[in-house]
Amino acid sequence: xxxxxxxxxxxxxxxxxxxxxxxxxxxxxxxxxxxxxxxxxxxxxxxxxxxxxxxxxxxxxxxxxxxxxxxxxxxxxxxxxxxxxxxxxxxxxxxxxxxxxxxxxxxxxxxxxxxxxxxxxxxxxxxxxxxxxxxxxxxxxxxxxxxxxxxxxxxxxxxxxxxxxxxxxxxxxxxxxxxxxxxxxxxxxxxxxxxxxxxxxxxxxxxxxxxxxxxxxxxxxxxxxxxxxxxxxxxxxxxxxxxxxxxxxxxxxxxxxxxxxxxxxxxxxxxxxxxxxxxxxxxxxxxxxxxxxxxxxxxxxxxxxxxxxxxxxxxxxxxxxxxxxxxxxxxxxxxxxxxxxxxxxxxxxxxxxxxxxxxxxxxxxxxxxxxxxxxxxxxxxxxxxxxxxxxxxxxxxxxxxxxxxxxxxxxxxxxxxxxxxxxxxxxxxxxxxxxxxxxxxxxxxxxxxxxxxxxxxxxxxxxxxxxxxxxxxxxxxxxxxxxxxxxxxxxxxxxxxxxxxxxxxxxxxxxxxxxxxxxxxxxxxxxxxxxxxxxxxxxxxxxxxxxxxxxxxxxxxxxxxxxxxxxxxxxxxxxxxxxxxxxxxxxxxxxxxxxxxxxxxxxxxxxxxxxxxxxxxxxxxxxxxxxxxxxxxxxxxxxxxxxxxxxxxxxxxxxxxxxxxxxxxxxxxxxxxxx
Numbered sequence: 045x046x047x048x049x050x051x052x053x054x055x056x057x058x059x060x061x062x063x064x065x066x067x068x069x070x071x072x073x074x075x076x077x078x079x080x081x082x083x084x085x086x087x088x089x090x091x092x093x094x095x096x097x098x099x100x101x102x103x104x105x106x107x108x109x110x111x112x113x114x115x116x117x118x119x120x121x122x123x124x125x126x127x128x129x130x131x132x133x134x135x136x137x138x139x140x141x142x143x144x145x146x147x148x149x150x151x152x153x154x155x156x157x158x159x160x161x162x163x164x165x166x167x168x169x170x171x172x173x174x175x176x177x178x179x180x181x182x183x184x185x186x187x188x189x190x191x192x193x194x195x196x197x198x199x200x201x202x203x204x205x206x207x208x209x210x211x212x213x214x215x216x217x218x219x220x221x222x223x224x225x226x227x228x229x230x231x232x233x234x235x236x237x238x239x240x241x242x243x244x245x246x247x248x249x250x251x252x253x254x255x256x257x258x259x260x261x262x263x264x265x266x267x268x269x270x271x272x273x274x275x276x277x278x279x280x281x282x283x284x285x286x287x288x289x290x291x292x293x294x295x296x297x298x299x300x301x302x303x304x305x306x307x308x309x310x311x312x313x314x315x316x317x318x319x320x321x322x323x324x325x326x327x328x329x330x331x332x333x334x335x336x337x338x339x340x341x342x343x344x345x346x347x348x349x350x351x352x353x354x355x356x357x358x359x360x361x362x363x364x365x366x367x368x369x370x371x372x373x374x375x376x377x378x379x380x381x382x383x384x385x386x387x388x389x390x391x392x393x394x395x396x397x398x399x400x401x402x403x404x405x406x407x408x409x410x411x412x413x414x415x416x417x418x419x420x421x422x423x424x425x426x427x428x429x430x431x432x433x434x435x436x437x438x439x440x441x442x443x444x445x446x447x448x449x450x451x452x453x454x455x456x457x458x459x460x461x462x463x464x465x466x467x468x469x470x471x472x473x474x475x476x477x478x479x480x481x482x483x484x485x486x487x488x489x490x491x492x493x494x495x496x497x498x499x500x501x502x503x504x505x506x507x508x509x510x511x512x513x514x515x516x517x518x519x520x521x522x523x524x525x526x527x528x529x530x531x532x533x534x535x536x537x538x539x540x541x542x543x544x545x546x547x548x549x550x551x552x553x554x555x556x557x558x559x560x561x562x563x564x565x566x567x568x569x570x571x572x573x574x575x576x577x578x579x580x581x582x583x584x585x586x587x588x589x590x591x592x593x594x595x596x597x598x599x600x601x602x603x604x605x606x607x608x609x610x611x612x613x614x615x616x617x618x619x620x621x622x623x624x625x626x627x628x629x630x631x632x633x634x635x636x637x638x639x640x641x642x643x644x645x646x647x648x649x650x651x652x653x654x655x656x657x658x659x660x661x662x663x664x665x666x667x668x669x670x671x672x673x674x675x676x677x678x679x680x681x682x683x684x685x686x687x688x689x690x691x692x693x694x695x696x697x698x699x700x701x702x703x704x705x706x707x708x709x710x711x712x713x714x715x716x717x718x719x
Contacts, residue, residue: 056108056135056138058425059447061073061075061150062300062445062447064104064106065104065150065151065152065300065301066152066297068202069102069204070101070102070104070152071102071103071151071152071174071178072099072102072103072104072151072152072171072174073103073105073106073149073150074092074095074104074105074147074148074167075105075106075107075147075149075150076105076108076147076164077108077109077136077141077144077145077147078108078109078144079109079110079144079145080110082145084145085145088145088147088163088164089119091165091168092105092122092124092164093122095164095167095168095171099171101204102204104125104126105124105126106124106125106126106128107122107124107128108128108135108136109127109128109129109130110130111130111131116129117129117130140161141161145163145164146161146162146163147159147161147162147163147164147166148161149162149170149171151174151301152205152299152300152301153179153205153299155301155426156301158170158171158174178206178207179206179207179245179246179261179270180207180209180245180246181206181207181208181246181247181248181261182209182246182247182248182264183197183208183247183248183250184247184248184249184250185249185250185251186250186251188251189251189252189257192250192252192284193250195284195285195288196248196250196259196288196292198285199288199289199292199293200248200292202289203292203296205296206246206296245263245264246261246263246264246270247263247264248260248261249261249262255276255277255279256274257275257277257287257288258273258274258275259272259274259275259291259295261295261299270299271295271296271298271299271443272298273291273294273295273298273443274291275287275288275290275291275294298427298443298445300427300445321343321357321359321361322356322357322358322359322360322378323357323359324357324358324359325357325358326355326356326357326358327355327358327379327380327381327382327383328353328354328355329353329354329355329383329384329385330351330352330353330383330384331351331352331353331354331363331365331384331385331386332350332351332384332385332386332387333350333351333365333367333387333388333389334386334387334388334389335367335370336351337349337350337367338350338365338366338367338370338387338389339365339366339367340352340354340363340364340365340385341364341365341366342354342361342362342363343361343362344362344364350365356379357379358379358381359378360376360378360379361376361377361379362374362375362376363375363376363385365389369392369393370390370391370392371389371390371391371392372389373388373389373390375387390449391448391449392425393422393423393424393425393448393449394422394423394424394447394450394451394452395420395421395422395423395450395452396408396413396420396421396428396430396446396451396452396454397417397418397419397451397452397453397454398416398417398421398430398453398454398455398456399416399417399418399453399454399455399456400416400417400432400455401456402416402456403415403416404416404433404434404456405433405434406418406432406433406456407430407432407433408421408423408428408430409428409429410429412433416456423452425446425447425448425450426445427443427444427445428443428444428445428446429441429443429444430444430454432456432461435464436501436503437461437464438461438462438463440456440461442454463501463503464501464502464526465500465501465502465526465527466499466500466501466502466504466526466527466530467498467499467500467528467529467530468486468498468507468520468524468529468530468532469496469497469531470484470494470495470496470497470498470507470509470531470532470534471495471531471532471534472494472495472509472516472534472536473534473535473536474514474535475536475537479495480494480511481494481511482494482510482511482514482534482536483509483510484498484507484508485507485508485509485510486498486506486508486520487504487506494509494534497529500524502525502526503524504520505519505520505521506518506519506520507520507532509532509534509536513539514536514537514538514539515536515539516535516536516537518532518534566583566584566586566602566604566711566712566713566714567582567583567584567712567713568582568584568683568709568710568711569683569709569710569711582604582605582606582607582618583604583607584603584604584605585602585603586601586602586603586715587600587601587602588600588624588715590624595625595626595627596625596627596628596639597623597624597625597626598623598624599622599624600621600622600623600624600643601620601621602618602620602645602647603617603618603619604617604619605617606618614654616649616651616654617650617651618647618648618649618650619647619648619650620645620646620647620648621646622643622644622645622646622660623643623644623645624641624642625642626639626640626641626642627639627640636667636670637666637667638665638666638667638668639665639666639667639668640663640664640665640666641663641664641665641666641679641681642661642662642663642664643661643662644659644660644662645659645660645662646658646660647660648689653692654691654692655689655690655692656687656690656691657688658686658707659685659688660683660684660685660707661683661684661685662681662682662683662684662711663681663684664679664680664681664682664711664713665679665680665681666678666679667679668717674717675716675717676714676715676716676717677713678713678715679711679712679713679714679715680710680712680713681710681711682708682709682710682711683707683708683709683710683711684707685706685707685708686705686706686707687705687707
């Protein structure tokens with residue numbers, strides 16, 4: 045007893061049929077939708093048995109039937125290759141089957157079904173017609189490949205997809221065999237060989253190079269190529285048979301039909317139509333789909349596009365979601381308060397990703413789809429061909445078959461490809477017209493000396509012809525032609541150092557950054573704030589010297605004169621020094637710069653009576669503005685510091701006694717760079 049296989053409605057599709065058709069020896073897949081208690085269904089069984097007996101394993105027969113009460117869906121006395129139990133007639137509804145029996149027939153190399161929604165008699169007639177037109181192949185091999193011809197023939201017969209026809213020599217032997225057949229002692233088993241003497245409609249050419257086997261199948265009348273493949277041979281005699289069988293399989297796979305089965309949009313299931321549409325109170329319904337953007341239909345009326353929320357009368361409704369390039373989904377839904385209807389749509393396409401070491405354009409079925417890398421590109425299910433479209437290399441690619449919802453990954457590695465070639469004839473002369481022997485470089489690679497003719501890749505970019513003291517250079521992009529020689533008459537001119545009023549980038553950076561000497565005037569509120577914070581400021585002169593590598597660092601001396609406020613009448617003189625760290629940024633190619641800077645200094649008074657010393661940090665921003673090949677430097681920041689010593693010899697005054705140890709105040713500077 046055979047047990048039925050349970051398939052969900054979207055699992056029994058063209059992928060299921062393709063899986064059977066790819067099996068060795070299977071040329072046709074027939075599908076019969078059968079139901080229990082159907083007299084026409086039972087009447088068709090003898091014809092199905094006859095077809096299976098007559099054509100044997102060439103036909104794979106699938107019967108789809110509802111599950112019986114005993115848990116099975118098979119029929120006693122009838123043993124097709126597979127029974128499929130159709131739970132709740134979901135599969136029949138998906139295929140648009142609303143009456144029984146209905147038959148379908150698919151062949152391994154046809155894009156369209158041979159029979160759709162037909163009867164077993166339609167299948168019988170279609171099978172007879174199919175065998176009249178099935179590819180009948182005659183094998184041809186060049187002198188290097190004759191030893192492979194029997195192995196290729198054996199692989200084709202094993203696969204049993206094509207009829208192998210005898211060549212001229214074999215047909216003459218068969219004619220001799222016919223004459224012998226009239227003799228009484230003729231071997232009956234040899235009669236089968238006589239069937240080979242029929243006209244071939246296709247030719248399979250076998251070509252062998254050192255490391256490759258090429259198979260090319262073409263029609264005899266139209267002379268067009270149906271399929272071709274190249275297989276790399278290992279050179280191991282023990283593996284030769286398996287490698288040839290693999291090449292034959294790849295060739296046959298290219299001929300595989302790009303068919304499709306009926307989609308859900310053809311649903312004609314009566315149970316979706318024979319129900320009373322809900323008329324209860326309206327409630328809000330949330331509609332979602334994965335992916336989003338599907339059109340929502342309720343009882344055939346367009347509602348919205350997911351995600352969305354719309355009101356519907358409570359009760360039963362037929363809810364359908366449709367999206368371009370996806371299979372529609374339709375189900376009965378009971379609508380009630382708080383209802384969310386969410387469907388997952390199955391893609392009616394496949395994905396293609398192409399990767400590789402070079403950013404070259406890629407063609408899919410002759411159309412450009414972008415440059416490597418290509419990720420998750422949507423393609424139709426079925427047969428395709430991918431090729432790189434680089435003009436620098438001979439075409440190379442891959443033929444493949446991909447099913448609905450599948451992902452195909454392909455990688456191109458152009459380093460193993462053969463470049464298209466051109467050639468250049470190079471002559472060299474000096475400025476006086478004398479012929480020269482000079483070195484020739486293309487794209488930085490030395491290829492010889494002049495005069496000479498050299499093969500170069502078609503996509504070579506540049507050529508340089510030079511001697512010790514003279515040189516010629518030119519672009520080759522628009523000059524080279526494939527398999528042609530282009531002449532280059534190189535006029536070499538003596539090398540001259542280019543004199544320019546503009547500095548080189550390297551020199552300009554050196555000139556602006558290597559060393560600096562700055563005289564600057566500055567004003568500070570910090571120093572005098574120690575004495576009197578109300579009207580405190582000082583003016584000073586600062587001398588700075590340093591070097592810039594990655595970070596500018598300088599050392600400086602400064603002298604300040606303070607002008608105190610009300611409490612301290614005498615001027616205050618300060619002398620100090622410190623170090624500065626900054627990072628210069630040049631927004632343009634000029635000498636203009638902007639730099640964050642940090643000063644650290646120590647200052648003390650020169651007054652006899654007043655003895656003050658303090659340490660200061662000054663974070664600031666500096667601007668360098670070029671003028672007359674020099675630079676004006678503006679700076680602004682804030683002094684932060686603390687007093688380290690304080691003393692006043694006149695005991696009658698203690699102005700500093702109320703001051704805090706911590707001090708702060710502004711700093712402004714105006715400088716002039718001598719370098």
